[in-house]
Amino acid sequence: MSLKDKLQEDWKAALKNKDSFRANVISMARAAVLQAEKVDGSKLDDEGVIAVLSKEVKQRRDSILEFEKGNRQDLVEQAKKEIEILLEYLPQQLSKEELTEIVKSAVNEVNATSIKEMGKVMAAIMPKVKGRADGKLVNEIVKQILQ
Structure with a gap:
């Protein structure tokens, strides 16, 4: 269905x-x-x-x-x-811990070292978490990790 x-x-x-x-x-x-x-x-x-x-x-x-x-x-x-x-109609939402792991792997994937590369990291993450995470939360976690 x-x-x-x-x-x-x-x-x-x-x-x-x-x-x-x-x-x-x-x-x-x-x-x-x-x-x-x-x-x-x-x-x-x-x-x-x-x-x-x-x-x-x-x-x-x-x-x-x-x-x-x-x-x-x-x-x-x-x-x-x-x-x-x-x-109820969306896929299971990712926890903050799961999102943090995805963000860390994306940071390593694109070799990001500063907040200036946030766009690259977000571009790598968003297709992976589409519909399963709030973009604002993903943005906050990326900022925390890149600082």
Whole structure:
């Protein structure tokens, strides 16, 4: 079953179970996928759907920071619940330790010695962790290792 089909089936199940919050989150995810397909003019495969869902998770994580600044704990909790639901459709996320190992091997691979070579390191890492790690976290770990 493709990821799009799984989203469709889970959306139907959430509606049947009268779980409106889950149904709304899945519906927003499906809408984002459909919008991406409309823009590209082609059907997305599972990898494309994962990219769209990763973007949705990133937007919500960024929103959490803004909600915390605005002291809106209710919206922070809602965004966290939405992220939990969306993460069910993404590949298993890498731990910070696993990411650190990947970063160290990439640094050795490109022979990076200073923060000026961060772009090379990021270019080597991102294809390996696509959909399995937040780019902001990867960026922080690369900065720590290169300093």
